[in-house]
Amino acid sequence: MSGRLPDCWKEHVLTRKNILLISFDDAVAPWPYKTVFNEPLRTPNLDRLCEISTAFHAAYAQAPICGPSRASMMTTLMPHETGILDNEVYAFDRFSPQSIWTYLLNSGGYYCSSGGKVHHGYRPLKPENHDVIYSDGRKKFQDDMGLPKELRKRSKAFGGFRRGWGTPDGTDDDFYYDAKSADSAIKFLTDYDGDQPFYREVGFFSPHVPCATPARFKRMYDASNLRRPQEWNGHVPENDYIASTFPENEDFRSEQYWQDSIRNYFSAYSHGDYHFGRVMDALKNSRHAQNTIVVVVSDHGFHLGNRNLFRKTTLWEQSLRVPFIIFDPENPVGQEIHDPVALIDLGPTVLDFAGISPAGRRHGRSLRPFLSGKRDAGRAVPSFYKNHVSIRKGDYRIIRYDDGSFQLFNVETDFWQLRDLGTQHEQFAPMYQALKECSADCGFDFQNAVSAAADPAAGGSALQSP
Template identity: 45%
Template structure:
């Protein structure tokens, strides 16, 4: 058997995954993530990690480049952002230039389809992989998709009911090909492999058994939701309500769809993890597990992304260094913008020029993370997490500040009269200035 090449990187990305540790039993029924749990038993879980944009493409542009959204110019939905922000700016290109064999499968950089070949060639060493995308309810309307059944709720709750239908699911194929890569790669160069799952992004299609893991009747809305939520008009403009929470049964079915998809993603991650740990790369591969952003799960009449509250900004981030396989929990705020320089640090490559991201490698050995303000922006609207507080300033000048230690659902705006408001306002202005936001969004 050939020797395992030097340091490798396996990046596993989820789509729309909430920071699940905050939701373990919050809805009255335990979330099932046995594989992530066993991975965390020998990894570092960053439980206060934040996306830089709560929307797919700009978030991925930021964490795959290490560049702040306003520095790259990718601050909103942009399916063609690589035409403006060249692929040479993404850190897989730096890895390829540094001698790694670079490969990817699924949604990592942009979208569920393969990248255009000219872009793929710049970033990766192999040929593009193509995947079948899960049908959404509107595509088959009044006829049922063969091999599937519906469980109800938002987006229909589609489930694969036959082995043939299950094998065709996007995430199953992504895992199959990642496993094949780990089983078959025999190059002399170290590798980077991206593994991009669709789940738990809608339409939340899973094998039937994952829907049946959850009893919708057992879900309960948190007591904090009672009385509803208040919010400034500016919040509704960037993230409109899209879900009516008045029908409790519909909400319970919808939550079952989401949680089953999260558990399905967990199962696929477990398959890839087991393949890695059974391979010759087990002791030489950094594993990064991350989501591009979170999702509202019915609160604020939303089953969507896009806002600047904690439930969308906070995401799971798990990093496994085989040299320090210990369970650690980091609650200091960090950003997805840190992933690129963490990878560069692990591989002993130069830091990314112009990146405000910091390597998280010291935290894998127990060093506390620096006290920082971590931004999440949507256009020129900006929020920061610093210490126990979330401070948001919308482009129109409206502000919100919440104490997350006592008000995780963010129902009570502390307002300018709070003792910490001035310090948070200054931290917000300094953070926005450093990350390139225009003065209107960072003015004191």
Template identity: 50%
Template sequence: MKKNVLLVSFDDLLAYWRYRDVFGEPLQVPNLDRLCARATVFRNAYAQAPICGPSRASFMSGLSPATTGIFDNRTSIFDRVPDRALWPFRLKEAGYFNSSGGKVHHGYGALRRRHHKTLYHDNQKRFDPDMHFPQGVEKQKFGGHRGGWAATDPADDHRFYDHEVSTSAATFLAGFDAAQPFYREVGFYSPHGPFYTPARFRELYDPDRFQRPETWDRNGFPDEPFIRDRVPPNPQLEAGNTGWWQQSLRNYFSAVSHGDYHLGRVLDALEASPHAGSTLVVVLSDHGYHLGDRNRFSKFTLFEQSLAVPLIVFDPADPTPRTVDDPVALLDVGPTILDYAGLAPIEGCDGRSLLPYLRGAGDPDRAITSFSNDGATVRQDRHRLIRYHDGSVQLFDVESDLWQQHDLGRDDPAFAPLDAELRRVCRAQGFEIGATDGTG
């Protein structure tokens, strides 16, 4: 019997396990923790783009941004890839009941009707699209990045996008009784800015307990003239406003905990449903986020903080906790789900099924590439190489240097083979970066 598939997407959630305790005040994610306690956790999973639209277009199609040519949020996947070419359509063709539910494709609203009808069986769903704050809600300003607004009356909890999404998912799980398997999407807003939550999630964290990692001040960061204008540092951080940074970090952590709470509502509903023993759960995020390092509170860069994401796969038939340290890609999500469904791989797909990893195999030498308007990058083994469009390059050992503060340079033994691999992929996919002779 084919498994159901529950795909849960967070928005702007970095690979949280790397940052759980590095700031002094621990991140609280009890529901992600309980899922990981019986799932396979891919600890080095990477987005193929550090921005929402291109990343989501990539993992929903199985095609890299270099293949689709989508590098910004203005370009829709449906401008470049037919809706019938997306892997959810393959599930629908194979007899799955497909159901949407929140932001999985780019955008918080429903897809255009013609695309929705192609990909899903149920009606379009429209959750509260107000990205700034539900109208008429009593609120308090906690400070920090984008103000730190939070709703003070618990009676308003139901007004939040994530509450509507988790309620919709819970209703679906309780009521679905068809004989066919289902594919259900759950797309959360959290922790995307402006980080609005009920106030109780702010109260989980004491901003005065947040401390900057000592290495930020002791070692500093390499200069990045090419990206400085494209991804500007935050003025408050450049001015050394520690209080503002602490408040901003509280806002982000609070938003993560808010999303985790609603994940818990969905997991509770699944466990209480008839589908608990037959539903594959896949949890991911579209890309990561900088939390004050490099004086940035943003995404968009080609560093680990922007590209490393959570990727968790729970198979109820094998609830054994595992961690996989080999690099993998969000591109692999579609091929993995199709493999579980017993369907053929996507023709021309840039990803691969992770099912062998869940069964104990691996590929520690695999190279994972990502792309942006600034250039391209590859992660292989313990190194990340970035090549920008102006020809400049950076090489880091990301296992020993989490914040990428020490550029190893061109003379490091890892440079030449990594640069050759990155240039090979870029040539194969028609992506142009800076000087390719190794001298740029």
């Protein structure tokens, strides 16, 4: 495999570590789900990594939907700055491949290798974009959005959302996107012997719906043991606007349908974790084991039944909170960080490990100092969806909807955000000010987005608690 350097570069470049980026799709931050539904989420390989890594338990996407989130994550720009506000726009129709921080790795001496979904879409990037960012060829893996008819005929429907297909064990395991992505990564880790440090992406489909897996992953979970949290109270439409903007998934009124759907999602997460484990075993057994940083993220989270929602695209915690794990072989110590951080921190963190300075104006910050004890509990982390905006700061989340209404939650005592604290709460004013300042810093036109009638300083009535 290529990756040879001129002799004059070798002394500088060979001191830098390799970087392995693992990206899951629609994956909730797993830690709360180990206990919350009675039947635990099983991710043994992620668990083992966390024992020797820094796990950020309050990491947030900047958009609760794939395309905008991934574009933000890879450019360290906010969604309104990239112009990617939905999944319909091809990112590189809005910005150049030179805008991606991976380009800085490539031009800075790294051998950059693609492999699976990191940018939005399951197809590889167009050649004119891919070849600017990556050092090797494009790779195409078939997505799992639907089972071929012949495979469905010999599979079992386990019930719940999209029927929860389980394919015959062993004979059809190689059908899946994650199997192909993992195989590609394993081959790379085994074969790469270049002089350049490498940056390698591994994009997984799991646990994205329809949550089809080999049947053994469905059988890992007893759906009848799953229990909804006692504080849930079905759909919670605080006002007509929220009810119409985030309508409930009515099928989730059924206990069994919810149980089967959660079993399917958990099984898909475990399926992705299995292939993640294969990649980690390959790294451990390779020549790169002692010189490779591993970073694990997801593009956004997912509602698993709270408010009778089974979806993304909200600015509540479940749709925004993601796994974010960093392993440094020089510091193999397990620790949990509960200070808010952001997916836009991914690029600055990777570049910091690579010894490369970010170019131009970017948001985000390197999380590398957190591995050595740094903390920042007071940071405001913003997220956007269309014209809605929210921040997580301290124990609280404030959301400003595009109709001018607000919600305020204590996410430490009210994880499911079932109790809006209202505009009269003592924390509303400081959180509102922090939201305005953060929005301005992000280039979001807060004053035009919120009319004078909705601004507390103007005494507007639109700020009444929903």
